[in-house]
Amino acid sequence: xxxxxxxxxxxxxxxxxxxxxxxxxxxxxxxxxxxxxxxxxxxxxxxxxxxxxxxxxxxxxxxxxxxxxxxxxxxxxxxxxxxxxxxxxxxxxxxxxxxxxxxxxxxxxxxxxxxxxxxxxxxxxxxxxxxxxxxxxxxxxxxxxxxxxxxxxxxxxxxxxxxxxxxxxxxxxxxxxxxxxxxxxxxxxxxxxxxxxxxxxxxxxxxxxxxxxxxxxxxxxxxxxxxxxxxxxxxxxxxxxxxxxxxxxxxxxxxxxxxxxxxxxxxxxxxxxxxxxxxxxxxxxxxxxxxxxxxxxxxxxxxxxxxxxxxxxxxxxxxxxxxxxxxxxxxxxxxxxxxxxxxxxxxxxxxxxxxxxxxxxxxxxxxxxxxxxxxxxxxxxxxxxxxxxxxxxxxxxxxxxxxxxxxxxxxxxxxxxxxxxxxxxxxxxxxxxxxxxxxxxxxxxxxxxxxxxxxxxxxxxxxxxxxxxxx
Ligand SMILES: *[C@@H]1O[C@H](CO)[C@@H](O)[C@H](O)[C@H]1NC(C)=O
Ligand SMILES: *[C@@H]1O[C@H](CO)[C@@H](O)[C@H](O)[C@H]1NC(C)=O
Ligand SMILES: *[C@@H]1O[C@H](CO)[C@@H](O)[C@H](O)[C@H]1NC(C)=O
Ligand SMILES: *[C@@H]1O[C@H](CO)[C@@H](O)[C@H](O)[C@H]1NC(C)=O
Ligand SMILES: *[C@@H]1O[C@H](CO)[C@@H](O)[C@H](O)[C@H]1NC(C)=O
Ligand SMILES: *[C@@H]1O[C@H](CO)[C@@H](O)[C@H](O)[C@H]1NC(C)=O
Ligand SMILES: *[C@@H]1O[C@H](CO)[C@@H](O)[C@H](O)[C@H]1NC(C)=O
Numbered sequence: 001x002x003x004x005x006x007x008x009x010x011x012x013x014x015x016x017x018x019x020x021x022x023x024x025x026x027x028x029x030x031x032x033x034x035x036x037x038x039x040x041x042x043x044x045x046x047x048x049x050x051x052x053x054x055x056x057x058x059x060x061x062x063x064x065x066x067x068x069x070x071x072x073x074x075x076x077x078x079x080x081x082x083x084x085x086x087x088x089x090x091x092x093x094x095x096x097x098x099x100x101x102x103x104x105x106x107x108x109x110x111x112x113x114x115x116x117x118x119x120x121x122x123x124x125x126x127x128x129x130x131x132x133x134x135x136x137x138x139x140x141x142x143x144x145x146x147x148x149x150x151x152x153x154x155x156x157x158x159x160x161x162x163x164x165x166x167x168x169x170x171x172x173x174x175x176x177x178x179x180x181x182x183x184x185x186x187x188x189x190x191x192x193x194x195x196x197x198x199x200x201x202x203x204x205x206x207x208x209x210x211x212x213x214x215x216x217x218x219x220x221x222x223x224x225x226x227x228x229x230x231x232x233x234x235x236x237x238x239x240x241x242x243x244x245x246x247x248x249x250x251x252x253x254x255x256x257x258x259x260x261x262x263x264x265x266x267x268x269x270x271x272x273x274x275x276x277x278x279x280x281x282x283x284x285x286x287x288x289x290x291x292x293x294x295x296x297x298x299x300x301x302x303x304x305x306x307x308x309x310x311x312x313x314x315x316x317x318x319x320x321x322x323x324x325x326x327x328x329x330x331x332x333x334x335x336x337x338x339x340x341x342x343x344x345x346x347x348x349x350x351x352x353x354x355x356x357x358x359x360x361x362x363x364x365x366x367x368x369x370x371x372x373x374x375x376x377x378x379x380x381x382x383x384x385x386x387x388x389x390x391x392x393x394x395x396x397x398x399x400x401x402x403x404x405x406x407x408x409x410x411x412x413x414x415x416x417x418x419x420x421x422x423x424x425x426x427x428x429x430x431x432x433x434x435x436x437x438x439x440x441x442x443x444x445x446x447x448x449x450x451x452x453x454x455x456x457x458x459x460x461x462x463x464x465x466x467x468x469x470x471x
Contacts, residue, residue: 004354020313031179042066044160049087049153050146056257058275058313060096060141062159067137071163073144077322078156083324084152087113087145089132089230090121091139099273100282107141114147115204123167128202129231134169140147143274147312149176175268176226176238176248177382189388191395192380194223196373197253197262197326197358203232206363209234213248215361219369219377220398223247223385225264225358226355229255235268251427253302254287257298261288265386278317292323296391300356304333304342320346320353324389328357328365328396333367344445354389357396369397376419393419403435405431 033303044063065072078086094107110130112119119127167287199205200212207215209226216224228234235250242248247342249265254274261284263272272291276283291297299322304315306329325346327339343355357371371413376393377384393402395418406414409429432442 003040007324007337012326013221017263021142022307041164042069044158044162046158046160047156049155050144050149051153052151054146054316055149056277057143057146059146060235061158064138065093065135065162066089068164069121069135070135070165070167071161073118073120073160073161073163075118076144077117077159078154082152082171083148083150084154085114085146085148086156087120087143087147087243088113088116089113089143089145090119091141091143092369093136093140096141098275098280098282099271100286103340106271106273108231109140110233111143113145113229114206116192122163124169126171126233129228129233131231131233131236135398141187144470145282165398171236174239176235176242176250176316180336184384185377189376189393190380191374191376192222192247192385192388193369193374194221194225194247194249194376194385195219195359195361195371196225196264196300196356196370197227197360198224198359198368199228199235199253199360199362200226202237203228203253204362205230207361208241209238211240212361212368213243213246213370216246217243219367219372221246221369221372222380223249223375224368225251226247226261227251227253227262227264227358229253229260230272230274232266232268236267247380247382247384247385251297254255256317257312258317260302260313261305261315262290262300262302262326263287263295263297263375263381264300266291266295270295273327288322296383296386298323298354300326301372303324303329303339303357303360304336306337307333320351324354326358327355328362328371330358332398337432340410340445352392354392354394355391355396356394367399372397372399372402374403374412376417391419393417397437401436403432405439407431416418 029183032172034344076088078084089109089111090109092109096107099106109121110119110126116127117236118131122129124132146154179253195216198212200207200209201327210428220254224246226234226238230252249264249267250268251262252266252272254261254263254272256274256276258278272285288299291299301315301322303313303326306313325339325343328336339390343353346353357366357373359366361368372393374397375385377388397404406418409415
């Protein structure tokens with residue numbers, strides 16, 4: 001029985017090997033700036049045109065920063081009203097080339113995509129999305145990414161102001177999970193409620209991190225993932241507003257021109273390359289390896305199918321070999337069902353991805369915590385939640401007020417939970433406990449498709465997806 005989907009819950013059973021997590025690596029802090037000179041402000045005015053064939057490339061507009069510079073302000077002007085769209089970011093002299101994760105030369109200093117027309121960065125502070133800190137002399141790049149180019153091209157101007165005011169304070173990072181302890185839960189693993197995908201004004205969201213923390217608490221969450229587009233700037237700041245009882249996990253939504261994927265469980269100084277296309281070297285493979293092997297996180301495909309108003313947001317890389325996949329993005333619609341169907345197809349091929357949910361909150365009407373992803377973790381820590389995801393100990397429910405417990409028994413064996421392996425032969429008994437799901441029907445998805453389950457189901461015990469349908 002395959003029922004029209006208005007789902008309030010997804011849960012997975014899967015067999016998955018345990019992966020030890022390397023400690024999250026950090027980039028070295030940059031050396032302090034040389035003593036500032038007392039120079040006048042420098043104004044640069046750079047203009048150019050991007051022809052249509054530059055679409056989806058990433059361009060460096062180089063400018064020279066002399067010793068003693070302590071602040072950089074960039075204003076970008078272009079013919080946006082004609083229909084053009086030009087993303088913007090900043091790289092420092094450590095290098096603009098594609099970062100392959102094999103050395104620490106990435107010069108990334110911020111990205112705001114199409115969300116900002118101007119930004120400022122200094123030793124002490126920066127516009128949201130940009131990384132404050134010492135300003136090394138050398139060739140910097142304003143990064144530009146033509147995203148929509150009309151036949152007449154994009155005519156652009158960059159007004160760059162270099163300041164030389166003396167520096168008396170340096171930026172103090174306050175990492176997002178700084179307040180949470182690392183002890184394992186003394187009572188054993190616990191199911192923690194969270195939201196895996198949230199934006200703020202550190203990229204293109206309409207709210208501040210302080211607002212988001214309040215929404216997360218109102219939704220009864222115990223953890224949330226900070227996942228701004230292409231920048232780690234919020235990860236350096238969230239600790240300032242983090243309450244004692246909310247784990248704010250460190251992530252980046254890696255926003256490529258061929259779809260969005262998410263790195264979660266990284267360090268606050270970690271950044272993930274996004275400027276490759278299918279077939280590039282270094283490319284997606286290198287970036288994934290960097291997250292999984294060095295940064296200690298998991299990698300997840302976000303909203304593989306999404307509505308027409310988001311161009312270049314569907315997943316169009318041929319690579320589906322990820323730790324996880326976002327099956328439920330914001331309010332449920334047919335594109336989420338498409339993600340579930342793809343997930344099943346991948347599992348049939350032997351690719352065991354963990355199914356996740358995320359609100360992808362930018363602005364209402366989407367709500368933080370809708371859907372809520374519930375992860376079984378040994379502690380309320382980043383590493384423990386990442387481990388829970390890698391072990392597929394994950395349930396997704398509609399939001400606050402919804403919950404599910406489930407247990408599978410083989411004979412008189414102890415209860416086996418989501419993510420655990422069922423050992424043994426013969427009949428299995430499935431027990432469900434639900435909260436907030438009156439009037440729902442359960443169905444099981446397995447190798448051969450989806451079947452309704454009245455009282456008994458016969459199936460291959462290799463993997464199942466349990467799905468509760470609400471009407
Ligand atoms: C530096 O410039 C400021 C004004 O811009 C001036 O007041 C100050 O005297 C100058 N200091 C030196 C050492 O020249
Ligand atoms: C920048 O340069 C362009 C082209 O030379 C000129 O049209 C524009 O007025 C300049 N803008 C500023 C603020 O100086
Ligand atoms: C780091 O890697 C990049 C790209 O592979 C390369 O261009 C650069 O020279 C390397 N830098 C160092 C210090 O090895
Ligand atoms: C900079 O951007 C802000 C909005 O982000 C805008 O209010 C302001 O006018 C802009 N400043 C300049 C000089 O373009
Ligand atoms: C840092 O910059 C932000 C906006 O760019 C501003 O709101 C804030 O007041 C600044 N903080 C300090 C300490 O200057
Ligand atoms: C993305 O995929 C969805 C579902 O297949 C489709 O409706 C939509 O048109 C696609 N978007 C774009 C921009 O191609
Ligand atoms: C759900 O069903 C239970 C048991 O029948 C009942 O006590 C509860 O009030 C119902 N809840 C809702 C929201 O209908």
